[in-house]
Amino acid sequence: MINKNLIEALLFSTPEPLTQVKLNQIIPDENVDLREIVDEINLEYEKFGKALFIEEIGGGFQILTKPEYHYYIQRLYNKSKKFQLSRPAMEALSIIAYRQPISKVEVESIRGVNCDSVVKSLMERELITIKGREEGLGRALLYGTTQHFLEAFGLNRISDLPKLKELSELMDDGQTPTEVLDASE
Amino acid sequence: MSYRIKLENFEGPLDLLLFFIHRDKLNIYDIPISDITSEFLEYIKLMKILNIQVAGEFIVMASLLMRIKAKMLLPKKQNDDEEEFEDPRDELVKRLLEYKQFKLASTTISKVYEKHCRKHFKGAIIPIKDQKEDMSQYVKNVSLFDLLGIFKEVLERLPDSTTYELNREEIHLDEQIEYLKKMLQSKSNINFKKLMLSLETKLKIIVTFMAILEMIRLKEITVQQKIVFGEIILTGYSK
Numbered sequence: 001m002i003n004k005n006l007i008e009a010l011l012f013s014t015p016e017p018l019t020q021v022k023l024n025q026i027i028p029d030e031n032v033d034l035r036e037i038v039d040e041i042n043l044e045y046e047k048f049g050k051a052l053f054i055e056e057i058g059g060g061f062q063i064l065t066k067p068e069y070h071y072y073i074q075r076l077y078n079k080s081k082k083f084q085l086s087r088p089a090m091e092a093l094s095i096i097a098y099r100q101p102i103s104k105v106e107v108e109s110i111r112g113v114n115c116d117s118v119v120k121s122l123m124e125r126e127l128i129t130i131k132g133r134e135e136g137l138g139r140a141l142l143y144g145t146t147q148h149f150l151e152a153f154g155l156n157r158i159s160d161l162p163k164l165k166e167l168s169e170l171m172d173d174g175q176t177p178t179e180v181l182d183a184s185e
Numbered sequence: 186m187s188y189r190i191k192l193e194n195f196e197g198p199l200d201l202l203l204f205f206i207h208r209d210k211l212n213i214y215d216i217p218i219s220d221i222t223s224e225f226l227e228y229i230k231l232m233k234i235l236n237i238q239v240a241g242e243f244i245v246m247a248s249l250l251m252r253i254k255a256k257m258l259l260p261k262k263q264n265d266d267e268e269e270f271e272d273p274r275d276e277l278v279k280r281l282l283e284y285k286q287f288k289l290a291s292t293t294i295s296k297v298y299e300k301h302c303r304k305h306f307k308g309a310i311i312p313i314k315d316q317k318e319d320m321s322q323y324v325k326n327v328s329l330f331d332l333l334g335i336f337k338e339v340l341e342r343l344p345d346s347t348t349y350e351l352n353r354e355e356i357h358l359d360e361q362i363e364y365l366k367k368m369l370q371s372k373s374n375i376n377f378k379k380l381m382l383s384l385e386t387k388l389k390i391i392v393t394f395m396a397i398l399e400m401i402r403l404k405e406i407t408v409q410q411k412i413v414f415g416e417i418i419l420t421g422y423s424k
Contacts, residue, residue, distance in 0.1 A: 012307060013307075014308075015306055015307060015308035015309060055304070062306050063306060063307065064304040064305060064306050065304055065305045065306075066304070067300070067303035067304050069305075070302075070303035070304070070305070073305050082298075082302045085295075087291070088196075090291040090292075090294065090295055091287060091288060091291045093291070093294070094287050094290045094291035094294050095287050097294070098287070098290060109280075110280075110283055110284055110287060111197060111199070111284065111287075112197045112198050112199035112200075112242055112246070112280070112284065113196075113197035113198070113199075113240065113242050114240070114242065152298070152301075153294065153297055153298050153301055154297070154298075154300075154301030154304070155297070161294070162290070162293045162294070162297065164286055164287075164290055165286055165289055165290070
């Protein structure tokens with residue numbers, strides 16, 4: 001039982017997701033299965049109707065407030081914690097997320113426009129990083145998403161990204177992205 | 186007029202093509218290249234009138250469209266039995282579809298982000314100030330092409346004047362901005378199309394359109410469109 005409270009305390013005190021590796025460093029002598037305990041705590045939270053829950057993000061676990069308190073928490077902060085990405089930046093980020101590692105030239109050829117400033121701003125926000133260099137002529141830099149990207153978007157791993165729509169599905173739906181957005185709301 | 190509007194914050198040539206395709210409900214596999222090419226060129230011309238810096242990519246796309254158009258005019262080779270003749274549009278279709286795929290993905294990912302932002306963790310660092318404010322916040326659901334479309338329509342509706350007056354009109358950007366500001370003081374919002382139609386001369390329309398773009402830039406107004414291809418509404422931006 002001490003384990004459970006200890007894990008809760010650890011989760012509570014860190015702003016970053018707590019990983020199994022990190023936990024093993026903190027309590028090297030004991031063999032604790034983090035996921036198992038997280039499940040237990042989550043059950044308990046649910047049972048007592050707490051305001052919190054624990055989510056698996058970026059390969060670790062993070063304690064979060066339930067979405068229904070968002071409105072008030074936002075008022076507490078008096079300012080949004082969200083960062084705003086422009087549509088071009090969001091597009092480039094998606095291309096990089098799905099196609100990583102990818103060079104800037106490839107991103108540009110998909111978007112059909114120059115992406116210098118967009119890639120720069122994504123780098124500044126630490127959502128993408130240089131993952132290496134392309135083989136062959138020019139050895140272009142290859143970009144990929146970061147751990148921070150996973151945490152900011154609440155994803156556990158890259159494969160948790162929503163599936164890309166098949167090209168065949170795109171051909172006759174005639175929908176624009178905005179329509180899709182409206183429909184799902 | 187010595188300022189230029191950067192298109193970078195708006196959209197590229199592929200967006201313009203997808204805009205046409207969606208607006209006219211075209212079959213993406215059977216794009217009427219000839220019509221699309223001339224309209225594409227017309228939009229480039231409009232952008233030039235408005236001093237919008239036309240990115241090189243638009244010119245490249247225009248020449249690609251013209252090349253495809255030319256190829257389609259050539260008689261098709263009769264490949265005896267084989268049905269395999271290459272449609273010159275194939276490459277472009279492929280690019281459009283791929284781009285559309287990622288456009289959709291980016292709205293989905295934005296939603297994932299929005300959703301995640303409703304959950305808060307302890308000790309989050311609040312960004313002190315967003316270094317660069319997102320301009321698209323001020324333009325909700327309206328693409329530059331929507332605005333250009335109405336601009337074009339209004340220009341076309343102007344009666345051809347048969348007599349020529351030689352008195353020179355003096356309309357300044359500042360004046361039009363003031364005009365819009367005053368209008369927004371008495372009304373909560375302005376219908377973009379009605380506004381444009383209420384203007385009598387070409388010069389006035391152009392300057393007013395520029396005033397709107399300038400005011401979006403200065404964050405003095407927001408532009409919204411409730412439904413796709415619906416009315417475009419201008420409202421004062423309240424801090």
